[in-house]
Amino acid sequence: MSREIVVLTDVKLITCIVQRGEADKVVKAAQAAGAQGATIYYARGIGIQDRLGVLGITVNAEKEVVKMIVSSDQADRIFERVYLEAGLDIPGHGFMHMTTLEKAATYVPHDVVEKLSQAAEES
Amino acid sequence: MSKRIRYGDFISTVSVQQQRLSYNQLTPQPQYDAQGQEVPYQQTKLKLHPREIGRMVKPYVESRLMEQVKTVLPLVLYLLLFQWLILRQDIMTPWLITAGIAAVLLGLMLFIEGLQRGLMPFGEELGSTLPRKLRLPGVLSVAFLLGIGVTLAEPAIGALKTAGSLVSQAKAPLLYALLNQWSGVLVAIVGVGVGLAAVIATLRFVRGWNMKPLIYLTVTPVLGLSLYMHTDPLLRAVLGLAWDSGAVTTGPVTVPLVLALGVGVAAATSKKNEPSGFGIVTLASIFPILGVLLLGLFVAFVHPDSLQAVSTVSTHYAPEPSTRDQFQEAIVMGLRAIVPLIIFLFIVMKLVLHRDLPNPKVLTYGLIVAVLGMIIFNIGLTFGLSELGGQTGSSIPKVLQNGSVGGYLLILVFAWLLGFGATLAEPALHAMGMTVENLTQGAFKRYGLIYAVSFGVAFGIMLGVMKLLFHLPLIYFILPGYAVALTLTFFAHEEYVNIAWDSAGVTTGPVTVPLVLALGLGLGGEVGALDGFGILALASIGPIISVLSVGLWISWQVRRSHDKHEQEVAMHQEHTQGA
Numbered sequence: 001m002s003r004e005i006v007v008l009t010d011v012k013l014i015t016c017i018v019q020r021g022e023a024d025k026v027v028k029a030a031q032a033a034g035a036q037g038a039t040i041y042y043a044r045g046i047g048i049q050d051r052l053g054v055l056g057i058t059v060n061a062e063k064e065v066v067k068m069i070v071s072s073d074q075a076d077r078i079f080e081r082v083y084l085e086a087g088l089d090i091p092g093h094g095f096m097h098m099t100t101l102e103k104a105a106t107y108v109p110h111d112v113v114e115k116l117s118q119a120a121e122e123s
Numbered sequence: 124m125s126k127r128i129r130y131g132d133f134i135s136t137v138s139v140q141q142q143r144l145s146y147n148q149l150t151p152q153p154q155y156d157a158q159g160q161e162v163p164y165q166q167t168k169l170k171l172h173p174r175e176i177g178r179m180v181k182p183y184v185e186s187r188l189m190e191q192v193k194t195v196l197p198l199v200l201y202l203l204l205f206q207w208l209i210l211r212q213d214i215m216t217p218w219l220i221t222a223g224i225a226a227v228l229l230g231l232m233l234f235i236e237g238l239q240r241g242l243m244p245f246g247e248e249l250g251s252t253l254p255r256k257l258r259l260p261g262v263l264s265v266a267f268l269l270g271i272g273v274t275l276a277e278p279a280i281g282a283l284k285t286a287g288s289l290v291s292q293a294k295a296p297l298l299y300a301l302l303n304q305w306s307g308v309l310v311a312i313v314g315v316g317v318g319l320a321a322v323i324a325t326l327r328f329v330r331g332w333n334m335k336p337l338i339y340l341t342v343t344p345v346l347g348l349s350l351y352m353h354t355d356p357l358l359r360a361v362l363g364l365a366w367d368s369g370a371v372t373t374g375p376v377t378v379p380l381v382l383a384l385g386v387g388v389a390a391a392t393s394k395k396n397e398p399s400g401f402g403i404v405t406l407a408s409i410f411p412i413l414g415v416l417l418l419g420l421f422v423a424f425v426h427p428d429s430l431q432a433v434s435t436v437s438t439h440y441a442p443e444p445s446t447r448d449q450f451q452e453a454i455v456m457g458l459r460a461i462v463p464l465i466i467f468l469f470i471v472m473k474l475v476l477h478r479d480l481p482n483p484k485v486l487t488y489g490l491i492v493a494v495l496g497m498i499i500f501n502i503g504l505t506f507g508l509s510e511l512g513g514q515t516g517s518s519i520p521k522v523l524q525n526g527s528v529g530g531y532l533l534i535l536v537f538a539w540l541l542g543f544g545a546t547l548a549e550p551a552l553h554a555m556g557m558t559v560e561n562l563t564q565g566a567f568k569r570y571g572l573i574y575a576v577s578f579g580v581a582f583g584i585m586l587g588v589m590k591l592l593f594h595l596p597l598i599y600f601i602l603p604g605y606a607v608a609l610t611l612t613f614f615a616h617e618e619y620v621n622i623a624w625d626s627a628g629v630t631t632g633p634v635t636v637p638l639v640l641a642l643g644l645g646l647g648g649e650v651g652a653l654d655g656f657g658i659l660a661l662a663s664i665g666p667i668i669s670v671l672s673v674g675l676w677i678s679w680q681v682r683r684s685h686d687k688h689e690q691e692v693a694m695h696q697e698h699t700q701g702a
Contacts, residue, residue: 050166058182090175091175
């Protein structure tokens, strides 16, 4: 039996950069909107502190980068939820962006694949 | 062969209005000067609306304040409830105490923030550059001086001095002398003790010494000296002070700063790859005890005249300092605690290492905030926490008058719960719990450590209160306690030994120490004890024993499960061979 790769299309990548300790909050909001999971890593950000002057002290230079792969239908909704939850409309609270991915692959439950491909054949 | 399917089946409803804006419109066009050279772009400062400033500052302050509220408030509530429900007594000067507690919260918040922004980066920078620029003796001498500096900065060390106010000169002349005209020397001796501890701990990091022999070598002479001094009624009075000062020194300033230095040094010099950073707290608890004991001997034998000299002067001394004096003293103490330390760090950085400050603006902010926080914390301590603790402490003995056995039991239960709650809330313990969980690869769970330590401290404080109530000599508790601790140390694994002995020092932080001291003094004053010391000392033995026991239990379980496994394997083999 040959192994086959199920390739997912219509995939978007949402990346959100927030201050250290805020990532879990962001992921929770995204999951509530249908995101399956997230990858978080630590980083250091430079730029906004200098421009804020004295208020720069309220911004932590240590960041967390949250990467979430979502379906294109969900993407806008999750994008908004995350924006609001992370409070990105506050100066220095972070930055986010979304890109289209060409394709992605991971574990997809066997029965789901069967069902969807059958539906595709019938139509 | 690949199939193409949809990732999800969701219909999105867009609830927030999006406005499209080209980023090109925000970024600047390149500018050229007369020669056609490109002028580097200068970022402009942002102008913020006051509401935006508020939205930035609010989460910053909120998260940091809540951290302290979680630590302090349960304790305060516990004391209040106890006073209202069980003692049925109103709080005296309630508004002053409320304001004081608010000041404690604010002060702690500012101080911790300042510590993280200013003092700690300073210490880490020093620790990592020192070994590169200096030889080992140079590093050790800086460690020594830093040890002295941080001790003076420790907020709890001031509490020790106030604790001396109860001591009557007639009953314990030596203790009185140490706490009054020798108090400067006393603090200096404690500082030297911590300095020496920093030196030896750094050496330990570099050379990879084991903790066990160090413990035997340091604890045994201290115990022996204590036993000797117990035989002399004059010297006996010093024991409580000495053992308490060991517990007091290792607080929120000392531990992170000296640790930052030690870890930096160890990372740069040691051959072992994982610098655990343990051990420094233990030594910093033991050496000051030895120092204070020796100072007691020195004063008693070399300057016996100072014991009498006071008696004539002290009779004229005004008993109650005015509120304003207390206020001023709190401010002066706050300044004196941190400013010399900063100057010392600065001198080492500039003159010895020839390095500029990293991130000078943030550092300056951190240092200013630390000093401010210290002052506010001191004020709050004097008028809020210490006052409340003292009131509860002094009204507790009234319980004794109505019921004999029940009253005593009530007090002991109260002391136990206070110790348990206070330790559970101590922030340093939570940080240590996480380190320990990583270090033991999950064998010693974080909450396992936190509960073990809290249990130990609770029993320690209970025993300490018992000592005060029944006028028992401290040595009756310390000698067996440390004998048990040393025996357990002998059998336990090296890593658990490190954790257990360090947890003793970590637990007695900025909230527990003044509260317990005030309580002890209030209680001691009512029952007519010589002094209110000794509770903290016993609170340090408790966790050593409890954590070591848990450690032994864990390794026993691990061994048992291994044995079981081996037995099963053996049986299985026999079975297959038989067949």
